[in-house]
Amino acid sequence: MDIRDRIGLEHPVVQAGMGGGVAGGPLAGAVSAAGALGTVGIMAPARFAGALQDARRRAPGRPVAANLLAPFTRQAHVDACIELGAVLVVFHGGLPRRWLTRLQAAGLPVFATVGTAEEARAALAAGVDGLVVQGLEAGGHLVGVEPVAAALPRVLDVAGDAVPVMAAGGVADSADVRRLLGSGACAAVAGTRFLLTDESAAHAAYKERVLTAQSTMVTTLFGLGWPMRHRVAPNAATDRWCTRDELGPRWVRQVGRASAAAGRRLPLTALDPLTARQRVGIPLFSPALPLAGMPAESVDRTALYAGETLHRIDSVIPAGEAVAKLVP
Ligand SMILES: Cc1cc2nc3c(=O)[nH]c(=O)nc-3n(C[C@H](O)[C@H](O)[C@H](O)COP(=O)(O)O)c2cc1C
Structure with missing residues (x-):
């Protein structure tokens, strides 16, 4: 079954799960309420669980995902994803097999973030349900080694019809989303665009620095x-x-x-x-x-x-508006 049908996602737009508290309940909830996939990023387990609950409260009947950074993932994060109704879990920075097995046993699709065909092959061999290919232009921690336009076809070649592939990096507007979908991605993932929203918990001075930066x-x-x-x-x-x-x-x-x-x-x-x-x-x-x-x-x-899209983003806006700008 198509992943969007499986999780009940209206738009093929995903907010990246930004860890450390930036993507908490207010951001993920607002994104999901607007019909895209809001994602709670990793933070200490009790706060993570609270954020998942909060996001789901803010987006009744809509799917909410979770993002886990492999080195910092604990049993309590995995339990929260299962017990609090995340519809999908994305791993970044590794793919711990025991958490993969446990989440899948509970019926949750698990995606792995990859930058190369080789990483895609390894993730498929481990049994993931989907891939997120990250381009080098992406903000945050990088597995990406080349622009998403080059990495996506390589990863799609490996994935074939076996699993869906989302694409991350350089997504600032609906033309970017359309381009990635046209190249075979099932959805486009945006981080920096959602960092620069009212609901992101980043410091206002951080948002301002990103808006005015000349480079990354x-x-x-x-x-x-x-x-x-x-x-x-x-x-x-x-x-x-x-x-x-x-x-x-x-x-x-x-x-x-x-x-x-x-x-x-x-x-x-x-x-x-x-x-x-x-x-x-x-x-x-x-x-x-x-x-x-x-x-x-x-x-x-x-x-x-912050990602390279900062050159094409000029204001902090409500997350619902950011979704509207991205929907193809
Ligand atoms: C502030 C920030 C925090 C991020 N934190 C995470 C994270 O915790 N987990 C993760 O998988 N990716 C994280 N990323 C990377 C995103 O998943 C995604 O690959 C990236 O944002 C895409 O590029 P873009 O920022 O140009 O949209 C982060 C990105 C940013 C900008």
């Missing part, structure tokens, strides 16, 4: 505990540490790699005190992003995840 960059600077490449808008931290090499100083990358095991073990709540202590002059930056309620100065010492 791919770095590993904010890699303490999770050394995966990420696309960000520049700030004082990247100006200070990434001028010679966008990825950041070599020793900082080594610290990032060395801290990956600790990052997987620590609970997500450990991020808050760590992030509060970050300083521009000390390049030990966690993956946390600036949320509403944090001091405005945090925009210069935390990651401003």
